[in-house]
Amino acid sequence: MSTREKIYGLIDHINPSDFEIICRILERFVLTTELPNQETIDAMIESDIIARDPNVKGYTNISDLMEALEEE
Numbered sequence: 001m002s003t004r005e006k007i008y009g010l011i012d013h014i015n016p017s018d019f020e021i022i023c024r025i026l027e028r029f030v031l032t033t034e035l036p037n038q039e040t041i042d043a044m045i046e047s048d049i050i051a052r053d054p055n056v057k058g059y060t061n062i063s064d065l066m067e068a069l070e071e072e
Contacts, residue, residue, distance in 0.1 A: 001009075014022060036044070050056050059065040 051058075057068075059068065
């Protein structure tokens with residue numbers, strides 16, 4: 001179960017009189033969350049594209065990675 005699913009499940013058990021307080025707490029998290037700058041967003045998108053590209057060499061353990069780096 002994901003964290004999001006856990007939160008949604010908890011919502012069903014919150015006393016309706018507490019919803020306003022919970023909403024204010026969640027809004028503070030949203031307002032204080034730092035958003036990445038455009039350079040970071042671009043890097044995240046690029047890394048996602050590379051990670052999904054079946055033609056890009058990947059490694060499942062550090063030994064294979066180190067061996068490949070030594071060969072360069």
